[in-house]
Amino acid sequence: MPSPHWSAPVAPGPVDAAVAVPGSKSMTNRALILAALAVEPSLITRPLRSRDTVLMADALRALGAGITDEGADWRVTPGELRGPARVDAGLAGTVMRFVPPVAALASGEVAVDGDPRARERPMGPIITALRALGAAVDDGGRGALPFTVRGTGSVNGGEVVIDASGSSQLVSGLLLAAPRFEKGVEVRHEGPPVPSAPHLEMTVRMLRDAGAAVEAEENVWRVAPGPLRGGERVIEPDLSNAAPFLGAALVTGGRVTVPGWPSGTTQPGDALRGLLAGMGADVSLGPDGLTVRGTGEFRGLDADLHEVGELTPVLAALAALAGSPSRLTGVAHLRGHETDRLAALVAEINGLGGDAVELPDGLEIRPRPLHGGVFHTYDDHRLVMAAAVLGLAVPGVDVENPGTVGKTLPNFTDLWASLAAPA
Ligand SMILES: O=C(O)C1=C[C@@H](OP(=O)(O)O)[C@@H](O)[C@H](O)C1
Ligand SMILES: C=C(OP(=O)(O)O)C(=O)O
Incomplete structure (x- = not known):
């Protein structure tokens, strides 16, 4: 104790x-998401092992990904994304914002919740955006955790406007899953400035490294639909x-x-x-x-x-x-x-x-x-x-x-x- x-x-x-x-927490959790969405297995080398990253691995396992230990590394074998599943986001912003767009790609219901404080963290804009992109999310009108994503196995995607002034993760979450959306995504931010520009750059860079076609302008990001590569990802x-x-x-x-x-x-x-x-x-x-x-x-x-x-x-x-x-x-x-x-x-x-x-x-x-x-x-x-x-x-x-x-x-x-x- x-x-x-x-x-x-x-x-x-x-x-x-x-x-x-x-x-890095931020790199490990992006690498896990991208690996779970890839067309082939990945090895994540020198990942962080901490509450936030173990919650991410558990969430992706619950959705069908194979994630196993290889020494201190993680081997990720993509699987068919499916519910029913329960996701515990803990207090991890990366889990609560990055996993729901992946859950929308699954067939079946995915219930997402977290720590009491997680229910107070900004989520409304990404829930609204997911609906605009064709996903069904039942949040009881709260615009916050807990909610259920009712996946059909695919997400239409397309253009969406979001106010991400509360958290850059609201944009990153949409972009990371977007190569698997039918039309990809164009995310346009409108509102006070988005914080954490380096974290958005990290999202763009890691998507590109995995083979995605991404365009980034000020307050607009476009991700084309297409396959994501696996392979080795070394975490800084x-x-x-x-x-x-x-x-x-x-x-x-x-x-x-x-x-x-x-x-x-x-x-x-x-x-x-x-x-x-x-x-x-x-x-x-x-x-x-x-x-x-x-x-x-x-x-x-x-x-x-x-x-x-x-x-x-x-x-x-x-x-x-x-x-x-x-x-x-x-x-x-x-x-x-x-x-x-x-x-x-x-x-x-x-x-x-x-x-x-x-x-x-x-x-x-x-x-x-x-x-x-x-x-x-x-x-x-x-x-x-x-x-x-x-x-x-x-x-x-x-x-x-x-x-x-x-x-x-x-x-x-x-x-x-x-x-x-x-x-
Ligand atoms: O995308 C990420 O990995 C993160 C983005 C930032 O979030 P905010 O933009 O909400 O501050 C940062 O504070 C957080 O620790 C990690
Ligand atoms: C804001 C942080 O974390 P989270 O990823 O939960 O948003 C942080 O680590 O400082």
Whole structure:
């Protein structure tokens, strides 16, 4: 039984470590979807194994895909998509937005539900879009989980307009399944800007790598119908999950290397290079990976994080420890993430004596001396990571429900212990 609380370790001095972070959640779950829709088997190499990716594998198995372990890798053998099936999305945005368009391709009923908080996350636009593309979805008029997709074995597809300002995943979900729609798809976004542009680029890139014909313009994406290839898909390390480790170099004036950092990538975590450099870190990318060095002093950050919202919790923790104030903007959509992240970060940073204020679209954080206390995590993996960063410098940070970090990084506290241990 994991302990319901975790005392975040104080760094005994400057950290000096190499930390190999496991595979990208976003790439693993896209690779699983594309492999399940392909015309031949795939091998997914170095996948992330975490709650979100195991839920994705289980969902696709329930719909007829064969997914088996091959050492640490996953072998995916496409099968005929069929219901009846039940899909548990947990709290995974990728499962709740990427699986329903696949379920619409199945013959039979597919019931989709998730954690209580998952029922509050934005889903309405993709349900409406699926109906416009020819799928039958019974959501009891809620525009949210739970719902049942009544598949007939095919989806007509075609043109659809969607407001994806609440989540880029609403677009990604439609695009990933679209090569199997009779007419493919043209998705046009209308509304306030879509967040997380790199994740949309990741969707386009991975579809193309699998052989799909995709056109992407500003706010319009077209996917032609056609077969998807299988074969080997190698998953990059999760660069967003590298954030707390790299941040530790800044907080302690130490050095952290993340091996396997790609020289080119669609992952939003790559933006950490510029963001941490902007806070005063020395950042270098070389054959050994990405190395971040801190001097012990670092400044606050004034940044629009609209495209890289998932980095916000860890950057907010760094901001609370920085030498000058920070403004993190462009992230109103974080109110629909695992929890309302803006409210949660303000409550927990201020609970330790900090001075964080919620903006209409972000956070303003003025550093102040902090003290220990319980740090609540709201079923949000990234709040566990934020708490760990604070704990490096603040004795007595008592992290509630640390196991929730297993959403994307089950061995986080072990990796963290090796980082914060005396050399
Ligand atoms: O497509 C993806 O893999 C993701 C897209 C982003 O979602 P939003 O656009 O909803 O922020 C990101 O925050 C999430 O962690 C993963
Ligand atoms: C927003 C996140 O996750 P999800 O894929 O559930 O949307 C996240 O990992 O920061």
